[in-house]
Amino acid sequence: MELVCPAGSLPALKAAVDNGADCVYLGLRDETNARNFAGLNFDVAALDQALKYAHAHGRKVLLAVNTYPQPDGWARWTSAIDLAAERGVDAVILADLGLMEYAAARHPQLRLHLSVQGSATTHEAINLYRRLFGVQRAVLPRVLAIQQVEQLIAQTEVEIEVFGFGGLCVMVEGRCQLSSYVTGESPNTAGACSPARAVRWEQTPRGLESRLGGILINRFSAGENAGYPTLCKGRFEVAEDVYYAIEEPASLNTLELLPQLARIGVRAVKIEGRQRSPAYVAQVTRVWRAAIDACRANAARFAVRPEWDAELRRVSEGRSQTLGAYHRPWK
Amino acid sequence: MKLALGPVLYYWPRERLLAFYAEASSSPVDIVYLGEAVCSRRHEMRLADWLATARRLLEAGKEVVLCSQALVESESDLRALRRLADDNEFRVEANDMSAVSLLAGRVPFVAGPHLNVYNARTLALLVRLGATRWVPPVEISRAILTAIAAERPANLEIELFAYGRLPLAFSARCFTARHYNLQKDDCQFRCLDHPDGLPLRTSDGDRFLVLNGIQTQSARVYALLGEVGALADAGVDIARISPQAERTFDVVQAFHAALQGQRPAGASVRELAGLLPAEPCNGYWHGVSGLEMVA
Numbered sequence: 001m002e003l004v005c006p007a008g009s010l011p012a013l014k015a016a017v018d019n020g021a022d023c024v025y026l027g028l029r030d031e032t033n034a035r036n037f038a039g040l041n042f043d044v045a046a047l048d049q050a051l052k053y054a055h056a057h058g059r060k061v062l063l064a065v066n067t068y069p070q071p072d073g074w075a076r077w078t079s080a081i082d083l084a085a086e087r088g089v090d091a092v093i094l095a096d097l098g099l100m101e102y103a104a105a106r107h108p109q110l111r112l113h114l115s116v117q118g119s120a121t122t123h124e125a126i127n128l129y130r131r132l133f134g135v136q137r138a139v140l141p142r143v144l145a146i147q148q149v150e151q152l153i154a155q156t157e158v159e160i161e162v163f164g165f166g167g168l169c170v171m172v173e174g175r176c177q178l179s180s181y182v183t184g185e186s187p188n189t190a191g192a193c194s195p196a197r198a199v200r201w202e203q204t205p206r207g208l209e210s211r212l213g214g215i216l217i218n219r220f221s222a223g224e225n226a227g228y229p230t231l232c233k234g235r236f237e238v239a240e241d242v243y244y245a246i247e248e249p250a251s252l253n254t255l256e257l258l259p260q261l262a263r264i265g266v267r268a269v270k271i272e273g274r275q276r277s278p279a280y281v282a283q284v285t286r287v288w289r290a291a292i293d294a295c296r297a298n299a300a301r302f303a304v305r306p307e308w309d310a311e312l313r314r315v316s317e318g319r320s321q322t323l324g325a326y327h328r329p330w331k
Numbered sequence: 332m333k334l335a336l337g338p339v340l341y342y343w344p345r346e347r348l349l350a351f352y353a354e355a356s357s358s359p360v361d362i363v364y365l366g367e368a369v370c371s372r373r374h375e376m377r378l379a380d381w382l383a384t385a386r387r388l389l390e391a392g393k394e395v396v397l398c399s400q401a402l403v404e405s406e407s408d409l410r411a412l413r414r415l416a417d418d419n420e421f422r423v424e425a426n427d428m429s430a431v432s433l434l435a436g437r438v439p440f441v442a443g444p445h446l447n448v449y450n451a452r453t454l455a456l457l458v459r460l461g462a463t464r465w466v467p468p469v470e471i472s473r474a475i476l477t478a479i480a481a482e483r484p485a486n487l488e489i490e491l492f493a494y495g496r497l498p499l500a501f502s503a504r505c506f507t508a509r510h511y512n513l514q515k516d517d518c519q520f521r522c523l524d525h526p527d528g529l530p531l532r533t534s535d536g537d538r539f540l541v542l543n544g545i546q547t548q549s550a551r552v553y554a555l556l557g558e559v560g561a562l563a564d565a566g567v568d569i570a571r572i573s574p575q576a577e578r579t580f581d582v583v584q585a586f587h588a589a590l591q592g593q594r595p596a597g598a599s600v601r602e603l604a605g606l607l608p609a610e611p612c613n614g615y616w617h618g619v620s621g622l623e624m625v626a
Contacts, residue, residue, distance in 0.1 A: 098452030124432040128428055148404055171500040176499070178500050182621075184620040216534050237536075331505060
């Protein structure tokens with residue numbers, strides 16, 4: 001099972017490689033990828049350095065080109081694919097059908113991964129991408145229970161990658177337009193959810209208020225941990241009850257499921273967080289490397305060590321964790 | 332331009348649905364979309380019921396399309412999808428890639444609003460797989476739609492979501508069940524109590540979203556009646572009206588009157604304003620935040 005780690009910068013990539021990532025995924029510095037944040041990501045020179053460093057250590061680099069090109073920007077997205085092929089990226093992670101068709105036709109040697117943004121939740125969907133474009137790996141949206149993942153794997157020859165740790169989208173990836181409803185930018189079109197430029201913080205007599213595009217997302221009393229106003233993670237009122245109506249800030253953590261994921265044939269585990277610091281990448285990669293190695297050595301006796309759990313908890317959103325959809329009662 | 336009645340996105344009791352479609356059969360809509368697009372637990376209508384309703388609408392002169400579910404998770408979801416795909420009596424609206432996979436190369440289908448189609452190349456590929464009509468994602472703007480429509484393959488129809496609360500997101504998690512502290516698997520079908528969804532407000536009282544089981548909608552009502560001329564110019568062939576709990580057929584009449592040119596568009600827009608269950612919005616069409624209302 002491969003460990004696939006995030007990098008939003010060259011130091012983060014080195015942290016991932018140095019701490020045991022098998023693959024590092026990254027994006028270019030524009031809206032062709034789903035973490036299009038200011039100050040983040042790679043230009044061509046940084047990409048070359050990333051490839052050199054990772055390949056010198058025998059690791060792979062995956063380029064996420066996983067937003068949906070629109071008519072006026074088509075050439076920007078195809079250039080990203082061409083660049084990946086020219087520079088020797090090990091695989092591209094794509095969501096758009098048209099772009100996959102382009103990549104498969106223009107660069108038949110380039111390995112294709114279906115992005116989580118492609119929203120493929122069944123073997124029927126994944127096998128279509130295989131038939132049409134020869135896709136070799138698919139990343140599953142965070143919506144399936146573990147039994148459903150198992151059934152899916154049994155019915156496809158495409159390698160399956162799942163999310164193991166990090167910020168949790170409660171909505172199906174690629175099926176959420178909440179951000180564009182409020183800010184005009186969505187993950188599908190602009191590679192951004194709840195963009196920072198739309199955020200306003202204001203201290204009021206009723207508490208510290210966070211707004212996104214003018215919409216009140218949360219109000220914190222003194223001493224409360226004030227998290228980023230991702231709009232599905234706000235406190236709202238439903239039938240006179242104010243609560244986290246959609247999702248509490250929490251991180252997905254599936255470390256305890258590792259032996260099961262290995263047994264059912266998951267080929268890769270992905271760590272979320274290209275927007276996070278090199279220190280986060282180092283810490284999470286180190287823990288997961290140790291856990292995967294322990295599981296591989298003896299799956300039957302695998303147990304989450306308290307120090308792993310403590311370390312991951314420190315970097316979890318809202319300091320809390322969930323098994324998400326893998327565990328049915330979450331739904 | 333034709334008028335279509337989108338699928339009922341809420342969970343209504345069977346009698347209410349049957350009465351709604353009886354009214355639809357004598358309304359001036361050309362196309363009716365049937366079926367459960369949101370949640371596999373909803374069972375007031377079985378496939379046989381939908382097919383019987385479809386045949387009645389067909390006899391009344393309507394074109395009928397059956398909708399597939401937007402989020403397909405389980406083997407039983409897939410079985411339901413195969414039954415839909417194998418029924419050659421009516422065209423199917425594909426709302427995820429599993430549906431496209433089952434329909435591709437076999438029968439013509441409608442590429443639904445929950446497929447991610449944002450460029451002409453992707454659209455052309457779906458047409459080669461058998462799509463005969465395209466319903467763009469609700470967030471599409473006039474500029475992008477116009478550019479894609481200019482390159483559209485021959486004989487492909489374009490249908491735009493033109494009225495109703497916007498279906499914005501899907502989740503594995505049920506937010507209605509969550510509100511009642513129930514698990515999805517034991518939701519007690521609380522959606523039945525909310526024929527227009529469960530309203531969600533911000534802490535300062537803004538009507539923001541509507542929870543509809545695993546689907547999240549806008550609280551504001553997308554209303555493009557004032558834009559029907561621009562829709563036609565952009566290449567839209569069909570305007571979709573998404574059913575709301577109240578006065579849907581009055582809205583249909585207002586669109587119909589505007590499309591027939593029976594009334595100046597301004598008069599229809601004023602009439603529509605009195606029919607809306609919430610504030611209107613049209614921002615997506617104008618390329619800005621969806622919740623905005625551009626005059």
